[in-house]
Amino acid sequence: MRILFDQGTPVPLRDHLRGHIIGWSTLENGALLAAAEGAFQLLITTDQKLRYQQNLAGRKLSILVLMTTSWPRIQKSIPGLRKAIDRLTPGELVEFTPPQ
Secondary structure, three states: OEEEEOOOOOHHHHHHOOOOEEEEOOOOHHHHHHHHEOOEOEEEEOOOOHHHHOOOOOOOOEEEEEOOOOHHHHHHOHHHHHHHHHHOOOOOEEEEOOOO
16 A cells, blocks of 8 residues: 655654555645545545545545654554554545554
8 A cells, every 4th residue: 555644644653564655745734635646545644633624525545644643652553553554445534543
């Protein structure tokens, strides 16, 4: 799967998603979505307001929103994160909250 990270996604996460092609973007919101659509299947972002700021209707790009930027919390939940990624369907937005 081709996955695009936004600028807030913790860098070490890349090493835990082996087998996927990872891209990195410094674009924001609308420009980021336009660039990602068609080139990637999944956007991993930390922008918790994305669904309210952008029209996501009709997109084929799946979006996984990390509800924290805390790498220690995310790292502890890598198996659950991988499962969430595997279950995503095209155009779906899922919020992922690692346990405390």
